[in-house]
Amino acid sequence: MTSKYTELLGPVFLHWIAQLHDKLAFLADTKGRKALYCTRAGKRIEDLMQAYASTGIPFDSELFGISRISACKVGAPFPETFSTAHRITSESLRHVTLADLCGAYLQHEWDDANPAMAALSGLRQPYNESNFRSLIAANDPASVFFRDRLIANHAGLDRWLSDHLHTAQDKRDNTGYVLVDSGWKGSIQRMLGEVFPRYGFEGVYFGVQDAAFMPGRYGIVFDAPHYRSDRPETVFTIHRHLIETILEPNAPSVEELVYGPNDALARAQLQAVRAEIPDPNSDALFLGIRDYIATHSDLSSDRVFTEYRHALAELVPSLITPSREDALALAGKNRSVDFGRQGNVPVLMQDRAQDTAQLRIQCSLWPQGQIALEHESKKARQLQLQVSGLEDSRSFFASHEKPRQSPRAEAYVVGKPAEWAGSVAVVTRTKNRPLLLRRAMQSIARQTWKNIQWVVVNDGGETDSVREIVQASGIDPTRITLIENFASVGMEAASNMGVRAVDTEFVVIHDDDDRWEPNFLCESIEFLQTPRAAAADFEGVLSRAWRVSEQIDGDQVTIHRSEPYMPWVSEVSLAQMAVGNFFAPISFLYRRWVFDEVGGYDERLPVLGDWRFNLDFLMCGNIGFLDRYLSHYHHRDMGDSSSDGVYANSVVGARSLHSQYFSVVTNRILRDPSTPESLRQVISNAHQQRVMEHNVQTLRSAVEQLQGRLDHHMGVSWNNQQAVLKQIYPDRETAKEAAKLTEAPTLLDEDMRHIRNVLRKKLPYTASPRRIAARLRWELRLSMMNSPSRSQTWLPKLFHLIPSPDHFDNIGYLRDHPQIWATQFNGKGEWLPYHHYLLGRYQTAIHPTHAAKEH
Amino acid sequence: MQDLNQIGTTVITRIGALEQALKDAASFEDFHASPASERLRDAIMDQASSAQIVSFDIFDTVLWRDDKSELERFAYIARAFTGRMPGHDARAWLAARIFSASHAYQMSEIVDGTTEGRLSDIALNMMHAMRVAGDRQEAARLWCQTELEVETRQLRVAPFIDQLISQLVADGKQVIFLSDMYLQADQIRQLLNNLAFDLGRVTRLISTADERVNKRSGTIFPRIFREMDLQPGAFLHMGDSLTSDYIMPIRSGWAARYLPVPRATLIKRRESHFQCCATMFGRRQTSLPMAAPAL
Structure with a gap:
């Protein structure tokens, strides 16, 4: 069983390693890059490279002890790289608390007896x-401890990278690094590239599976976010765990x-990874590939x-439609979790009494393989194709969607050319x-769809400027036709000339x-080329537009x-079109x-020609x-250009027309003896609909007016508050008292209790009169600290004595008040976020406790 | 320059009629044997009248290639090289050439957001890929030399452009060459000299293999007019690539002339590519990191 799959995987891995060898040689020669094989996969990649080229390797390399965490x-400790x-x-960490995060980051040194770590373990805020x-x-002792550990890690790696750029074993004068790993997004490369940009971190991988572009990241076998049947190498996006388990050392x-x-x-x-020994059973694929x-x-x-x-x-x-035998052979060993977590996850789920087949398929790391274990082959194949995106479940209901066009x-x-x-x-x-033509030209030149014929119809206007714009358009000149009418023929005739000038x-x-988004033509044409469009007899497509004033x-x-x-438009019906035109030509292909x-x-119509066309089209x-x-x-x-002159819209400037x-x-349609009865009926019904719509609109306007007047009487704007207060409290003193209601709240009882306890x-x-006097003085001041001005004067003098209460959500307060971070x-001194809260510069009277905060 | 059709008070102009005629010709020679060649020359001279600098693409503009695809040309080079360095067959060298070129284009130094490969880097990488024993730098130099020799045999100076350049220089224009190519400027000069082209008429020869910025990204054009301390409007560029030689210079404010390769020639090159795939790799439609010429 193994040798059959080794014969398939061997050539794939050989190609990868050969290309890797050549790419690393290129980077070494042209950019002075030293290769770092990233643990853990890097260990086995290095082994495979040794198997490929044991001597005369044309680049320097080293095993690099690193992981995503x-x-x-x-x-993490630096603002510019935190994100x-x-x-x-x-x-890796979802739906956990800050305490869990700290536990993961400090997993290997965790000590509950350490006060800082004990405090970190109490952070219940969601991560x-x-x-x-x-x-x-934050600068409380626990946060400082956490941050300092991270900074120490930074210092350690900084030193390692500096020391290892040129080692005694190296043959070259290296100036930077290239990371070597299995894949798939280049997270470590991205992180290290941001933290240590002087080493120009690049990365070369078996594959890259990420829709976002990243410079300096190279996938050798594939670089695609998902499987494409025209690119067979992208099949590994379906089961990349196969590659990971092969390359995962024990x-x-x-x-x-x-x-x-x-x-x-x-x-x-690092030594454990370096010294790992492949298991002849669970690592049979790796061993076979290496051989x-x-x-x-x-x-x-x-x-x-x-x-x-x-x-x-x-x-x-x-990989896409595996048999049971394929599934068992290519599942690989269980995947060990990382990022500060323990345990492992099987690629294929075992049968457990409480699970259903569907649940196991959903949870499996390779659904196609799991399906092979759960179902007989015919059904399995159908499900595997659906899960792989190669067959749509809608196809059950869409057998009528065959590519076909109308006979006409x-x-x-x-006889048309290709x-x-x-x-x-x-x-x-x-x-x-x-001015506008130039903008339109740019809109067309930027289209991603290139199989166009641009026909410019200059209907009686000045010619030199149009020629200049057309010739400087940057559009393939063999795709441009210029029609110049020395006497204007009108909008509709101009359209007809333009359409008929090309085939x-x-x-x-x-x-x-008007103008388009760059993918207007591409999306519109692709829409019409789908089997679904053919089945629905869609001969045109309307998309949405922005109305720009x-x-x-x-x-x-x-x-x-x-x-x-x-x-409101979501479909194009003849009945709706009969009521009135509801889209512009710019949106209709x-x-x-x-x-x-x-x-x-x-051509007889000076306006509404496109409406008539749309009716006939439908x-x-x-x-x-x-x-x-x-x-x-x-x-x-808006402005002078709206109503007349060259810049007027036909729908704005010629409104009465x-x-x-x-x-x-409508009369012409109804009078014409060749008009089909169905169109007559629709036109007639549309008139009634227009009357109804007009009545509804009239009612709507009246209701809106009434609503506006009601709101005006009911509403009290902020600016009117003082006027309202004066109305309620006519004398000055009571108005002042009422105004205090809008001032910042006073200290809460629990805060007063906390300060008194302190x-x-x-x-x-004590017996000391001085002490007694101080104590009495402060008790008196506390009793008068109901006014914000008094608390702002006296409280700061107590801050050196007042710690945060245990239940005060330090982190949450800092999150909500980033203005106090600096x-x-x-600070590392005596003042705390709790002191800021006490001074009354908060917006809510809710005491920020850990339990209360949801975010 | 333009195809005119007047009906009453309406004139219909096919803006790119001459370019279309060039595309539709059976070959370069065929087009330039027709009256359209003279109209093209007149149109170019008319356009150049307002320019100070006239810039030319080199390959398939100043120098015409034959009907072989790039893949077949590499196969020729590979065969020639096996005679000089036995130990591997031509197919192996061809594969190495293709892959090393793809490494170079993918991974070379990025300047202004764009990158360009160099033949010298490609050749050295080939030697690593083939695990050549001995001095790989020397072996790479031998490959480069072989490649230039084969190129010389498969290129010819375009008489139309040659005469045009003479006329432009006589009219007081400066002529420069701009090439998006893995050959560096010195190597291109060597080729032109091999073909007895009078380089004395050309004030600058710029290869993107040296500059790293290139025409197809548009990054080279602003650099040139800044270096030459002129406004973009002082330049007219021409060449066979719609994007590199027409669209991108226009976007940079230059004037441009599109001189496409005849479609019939492209079809032959395309067929050459597929034939070479079949011969070398057993299948016409072999998936390689080198696409067949686009039509």
């Missing part, structure tokens, strides 16, 4: 970024740092590569608006005053506001055959809806 220890440390920590940050920033994680506060333990941990590499190390690069691709092709089904669409594509598929005509009408599969009108003064465009345009079928835009085919904001519909509805022509369009202990009644209230 020890990397976090060196990053990364927290992020890495939170990947999150703000609480953790406050813990690091020794615990190295969680302490050499030269750190637990130097002896760190060295012992394979040793016996095939003299294979040439091309043979290594060819064997790797063959093996990969056979390995893919074993199919006839249309006959590049015609996916091509789109982008038609831009313009007239004397070079493309899709069409979209991008007027000179702007103003133009000279050559300045000022955008005032952006808001969703027609946010469609198939050209429909344009030809309906005969283009109605009589031929459906329009799908893409729920993404992908375009910007600009309106010059729209109203006039509404009935012209005074009793620190200033006991003040004396968080």
Whole structure:
């Protein structure tokens, strides 16, 4: 069983190690990088490298005792690197308390008898970024102890990195480091790169599985967030535990740092890893792979590569749709937990009486393998494909979704060249608006979809500026057509000229005053190319738009506001379209055959031509809806540019024309003897709907007016409070008393009790008259400390005596008052966050106790 | 320069008609034997009239490559090299060349957010990959030399560009060369000299293998106009890559001319790539870290 899988994995690992060898050599030659094999996987990677190239290795290297938690220890104590440390920590520690965090970080030196650690173990606040940050920033003895341990770790690693850049064994003049590990996000690399940037930390891994880009991080076998069937090497994203178990030595994680506060333990941990002995049973795969590499190390690069691709092709089904035999062989040994935790986790779940198969599949580290154990092969395969994202559960209900087009669409594509598929005509009408045309040009040039034909129709405007903009657009000039009408032909005729000037599969009108998001074309076209769109007869797609309110003064465009345009739209029905047009051309991409079928835009219409087109379109085919904001519909509805002149919108500047022509369009439709009965009916019904909508809108406006008047009478703004008080308390003295209600609250009873108890202990009644006088003086002052001004005068004189009560949530208070972190209230002197609280600079009368705080 | 079609009071202009004609030609020579070549020259001279510096891409612009793909060219180099350094077959050297190039492009020093590989680094890495015994630096130098010799045999000076440069220099323009290439400037000069190109007309030759910043990221253009203490509008660049030689210089404020490789030539190079994969690795569609030429 093992040798069969060794024969598959051997070539994969050989390719990886060979490439690793060459990449490390490159980094050594060109950047002076020394390789650090990161424990624990680094130990076995180093073994495999030795098997591959025992002599003449062209780079310096060393085993590096490191782990994610020890990397976090060196990053956490500093503000500039804290966030990364927290992020890495939170990947392993979730739903725990600060006490648990401290326990994990200080696991190997924990001592309940140590007062600081005892105090840390009492931190019941949940572990999150703000609480953790406050813990690091606090200056109570326990927090200081914790922070100092972390800083000592930093100092230790700093020294180690400095000492090991050039050792006696090294042959080169190294100037930095490259980390070598199995994968998958490069967390240690990121952390150390931030803390010690002078070493230029790069990282080379078996694979990288992270959607975010990180410079200097290289995955050799794969670099992908998830599996893609066209890239078989990404199959390891489905079962990367296989790689991890193969490379995991039989020794615990190295969680302490050499030269750190637990130097002896760190060295012992590192030595344990170094001295580990693979087990012939549980490490059979590793041993087989190592032998394979040793016996095939003299294979040439091309043979290594060819064997790797063959093996990969056979390995893919074993990982995605494993048989029971595959699952048992490729599960690997249990994964040991790290990050200050103990125990191990099996890759495949054992059968336990209280579990269901579904629960075991959900909890398994390799669901596809678990499915193989739980179900017979046919059902297992179906589930494995679904879990791998290769088959949609929706497919049970979507057997009708086969790629097909309407007969008319199919006839249309006959004889078209290959590049015609996916091509789109982008038609831009313009007239004397070079300022806006330039913006439109940039919108089109930035599109990620490149198979375009940009047609600019200059409808009677000045020509030189348009030519200049077009020629300097940076768009492939072979994809630009310029139509210049020396006499204006009107908007709709201009659109028709533009569409007919080129031959493309899709069409979209991008007027000179609007713009797109860079992926508008890509998302719209891909939407229409799905089997679902074909099954629904979607011949066009509408996406969402922002309505942008702007103003133009000279050559300045000022955008005032952006808001969703027609946010209620979620589908495109003929019935709704008959009521009125509800989208702009900038958001609508469609198939050209429909344009030809309906005969283009109605050139007799000075306005509403696109509405008429949309109605005719919907009589031929459906329009799908893409729920993404992908375009910007600009309106010059402010300032002088709004109503007339070149910058006026047709919908803003020609508002009365729209109203006039509404009935012209509907009457024409109804009169035309060739209008289908269905369209007549819809147009007629739409009229009634418009009347109802108008009535509803009128009612709505009236209700809103009433509501506004009611709120005005009921509401009392903050600025009116004094006026209200004067009305309630006409005389000055009582108004002053009432105003005190808005002042900061006085000391709470429990705080008074705490301070009195402290005074009793620190200033006991003795025979000394001086002591008695002091005590009495303070008792009197305490009794008068109901006014904030008095407490601010006298309390600070007592701070050196007053500790925080045990139940005071020091960390929570610091979290909520970051403004005091760098003040004396968080100093190493006598003043504490509790003293800040006592001085009454808080916003709530709730005493901040550990039990009370939820966050 | 432009295809004009007038109907009544409407004029329809295909902006890139000359570029399209170049794309549609059967070969470079075929295009420049046609009347379109003269129209192209006139258009370029017209554009250059407002420029002080005219900049050219080198490979497939000043120097035309033949119909071989880059992969096939590397295969030629590999075969030539096996004669000089026995012990490994050509296929092994070819694989090493491909992978070492990918290491170089992936991992070279990043400058201004972009990176470029160097032939000398690639060649040394090949020697490590092949575990060459002895002086690997010397072996790498031998590879570089072999590569330049094969390149010389597979390149020719573009007569159109050669004449254009002479005309531009006579008109008082400065001519510079800009290349996104793993060959360093000295190596490119050596190639041009091998091909008897008159380098005396060229005031600067810049290879991104030396500068690390490159055309395809757009980072080289601002650097050049700052170094030469001129405004971007003083420059006109031309070359065969839509992104590197047209879009990016325009975004930097330069004027630019797109001179595409004929599609028929690209199709032949593409076929050359697949044939080479089949010969060397047994399958036409072998997945390599070197893509087939895009059309």
